[in-house]
Amino acid sequence: MSADQLPASESRLYCFLPLLMGCLVFANSLGGDFVHDDLSAIRYNEDVTSSGGGASDGTGTSKSSIWSNDFWGTALSDVKSHKSYRPLTVLSFRWNYLVGGFNPFGYHVVNVALHGAVIITFARICRHRLQTTLRTSLMSASLFAIHSIHTEAVAGIVGRADILATLFFLLSFSCYHRLMEEGEERVGRQCFRWTSSVVLAWASLTAKEHGIAALPVALLFDVTSTSHVKLVDKRIRRAPYSSPTACWKISQFHRFTGTGIAIIALTLWRVSILNGQLPTFSDQDNPLALSHHFLTRVLSLLYLPAVNMGLLLAPVSLSYDWQTGSIPAIVTWSDGRNAASLLFYISAGLVAVVAFNRTNKIIIWSLLVMTVPMVPCSNLFYAVGFVVAERLLYMPSLGFCLLVGHGLDNLLIISENAGDVNQGMARAGFTHKIKRSSRAEGELCWPRLMRRLIFISTVVTATSLLTKTLVRNEEWSSRKTLFSSGLRAMPNNAKIHYNYANLQRDLGDWDQAMLHYRRAIQLWPSYSSAHNNLGTLLLGRSAGPTTDIERKKLVDEAERHFLQALAVHFRHVHARYNLAVINICYRHNLDKAISLLIDCLSLDAKHKPAEKLLNFLTIDRNRSSPSVQGSHQVNETGSTDKRSDDLHKKTSITMNDLLLILLEN
DSSP states (O other), X not given: OOGGGSOHHHHHHXXXXXXXXXXXXXXXXXXXXXXXXXXXXXXXXXXXXOTTSSOBOSSSSBOOOTTTBOTTSOBTTSTTOOOOOOHHHHHHHHHHHHHHTTOHHHHHHHHHHHHHHHXXXXXHIIIIISOOOHHHHHHHHHXXXXXXXXXXXXXXXXXXXXXXXXXXXXXXXXXXXXXXXXXXXXXXXXXXXXXXXXXXXXXXXXXXGGGGGHHHHHHHHHHHHTTTOOSOOHHHHTOTTOOHHHHXXXXXXXXXXXXXXXXXXXXXXXXXXXXXXXOOOOTTTOTTTTOSOHHHHHHHHHHHHHHHHHHHHOOOSOOSOOOTTTSOOOOSTTOTHHHHHHHHHHHHHHHHHHHHHHTOHHHHHHHHHHHGGGSTTTTSSSOOSOSOOGGGGTTTHHHHHHHHHHHHHHHHHHHHHHHHHHHHHHHTTSSOOOOSSGGGTTSOHHHHHHHHHHHHHHHHXXXXXXXXXXXXXXXXTXXXXXXXXXXXXXXXXXXXXXXXXXXXHHHTOHHHHHHHHHHHHHHOTTOHXXXXXXXXXXXXXXXXXXXXXXXXXXXXXXXHHHHHHHHHOTTOHHHHHHHHHHIIIIIOOHHHHHHHHHHHHHHOTTOHHHHHHHHHHHHHTTTOOOOOSTTOEEEEOOOGGGHHHHHHSOEEEEHHHXXXXXXXX
C-alpha cells in the first residue's frame, strides 16, 4: 500500500508525527534562562513590564508606548533606535509577563508551542495546498521539526519573533491559495479569503520585518504556478453566455491588482515607521556590508547566501553571534570562497529554470520561500546590524526542507519503479537474475541498494540533527554555556570575547575578564565598549591594595582606554563618565570633571550616576574637595526632594563607592 492510499486515521498520524518530534526535541530547552538578547528585549524592556504597556509619562500613570517603540523599548523617533518594529511579539512577551512574571519557563513553553503550530501548518500546506505526497509531507515537516538551525529561534526567547512571523506567513499563504482554488462564484467568500490573507500578512510583518514577504511570495507563486495552466475548464465551458478564458483572466487580474496594492500599502506603512531615518549600525556590527572598499563589500555580500545554504545543509558550527571576525572579508577575486558563491548561484539558477519551465509548484514555492524573505536582510537596500543570523533562517528553511523531502520522495519512487520494471523483465526472461541471495531472485540489486542507502543516510542525518539540536538547546540554557559555546565555535569573533569577558567580570574572575577584553581589542582595535570595560576593571584594580607606582600605572592605562573609546565613538557616555571619575579622584581637576559630566547628561539625560555626581560637584564643591589619599572622601547628596536636609547631614562616600557606581555602568 502506498503512502497516499493509507486510511484517514493513518494520514492524520503521518501529519502529527512531525509535531510530536518537534515538541520532544525542544523539550530540554524549557529549563533555560533569559540569555543574551532576552535581557534587553524582555527583562529590561518597559514595554513588557509596564502594566499599561509603556513608560511612565511623568504623572505616575503608565502611558502605552508599545506602538511607538521598537523591539528593545526605544522610541522609533530616537536616532539610536534600530527601527525593529515588532509590537505583536512584544505583546506576546507582555502576556507571558502578566501570567508568570519573569519565570523563563512560561516563555519557553510558548516558544515550543508556537514551533509546533508552525510544524503542523507547514505539513498541512505541503499536503493540501501544494498537493505533495504523504511521504513528502512527512519527511519535509519532520526535517523542519528537528533541524538544528532552529535552536536560536526556539530555545532563544527573542526568537519568538521569527516563529510568529513564520506562522502568520504560512496562514496568509494558505488563505491566498484557497482564494486561487475558488471558482468564479461566491464573490463574498473570495473577498473574505483575500482580506484574511492581507490581515495575516500584516500580522506577520508586525511580528518581524521579513514578514513583509508573505504577500509577495503568494503573488509570485500565483503568477509562476499558473503561467502554463490551460485556461479551459470543462465545467465553465458548459456556461452558454460566458467566456471561460475572459472570466479566468478577469479573476486573476483582480487578484493580482488587489494584492499588488496591498503589498505597496504595507511597504509604505513600514517605511513610514522609520520617520525618515534609516537604522544606523557600527562597522563592528556588520563589517562586510560597511566596508569602505567596493569590491570587498560586493564579493563578501555575494558569499553570504552560500554561507546560509551551508548552515542549512550542514549545521555543524553554530554560534549565537556571527559579527566581527566570524566570516573574514573577501578582498580579491582569487579568494577560493568566490568559487562557492559561483557554484551556489549556478545551482540555484538551474533549479529555478527547471522548476519554472515545468511549472513544478513544489519547487517554485520552495525557491520563493528560500529567497524572498531574505531580501529585507540582504543588505541590498540598507546595511543591517548583523552578518549572519541563524534565527533568520527559520522561515527560509521551510523551502529547504520541502526541497529535501520532495527530492528524497522522488528518489524512492524511482527506485520502486525500477524494481517493479526489473522484476517484470526478469519474469519475462529479458534479464539475467543476480543470485546474491534467495531474496534477490527476480530483481536487480541496484534499486534495493538505492533504497537502503536512502534509508541509512536518512537515519544518520536525522540522528545527527537530533543530537545536535539537543546539545545546542543545552548551550542556550544559560549565559555561561552560551558564551562558552560561542568561544569554541568562533574564536576569532571579537564580540564573543567581549561577552565572555563581561560574564567573567560578573562572576568575579577579573583576570579572565581582562584577558578576553584584551583579546577582543586585539581582534578589533576600534572596539569602544571593550576599551571602556577594560578601563573600568583597571580602575577597579587601582583602588585595591597596590603601591603608588602600580596604582599610577593602572590609572594611566585605564585613562588611555577611555580616551581610545572616545576617539572611536565620540558619543560614548560611559567613557566620559569614567574620565570624570579619574579627574575627580586622581587628577583633582574638578572643572574638567564637571565639563565631562555635563557632556554625559547632554548625550543621555537619564544617566543617573552622572547626575548625582554633578549635583555633588556643583552644590558642595566649595565645602570640601574630593581626594583619594588614604581614607579621603567625597560627599554625595541624597535624592532631589531631600537635598536641603542632606546638605546639613552629608553622607560621605569613598573612592570605592565611586568605583562601585563606575563599574555598574
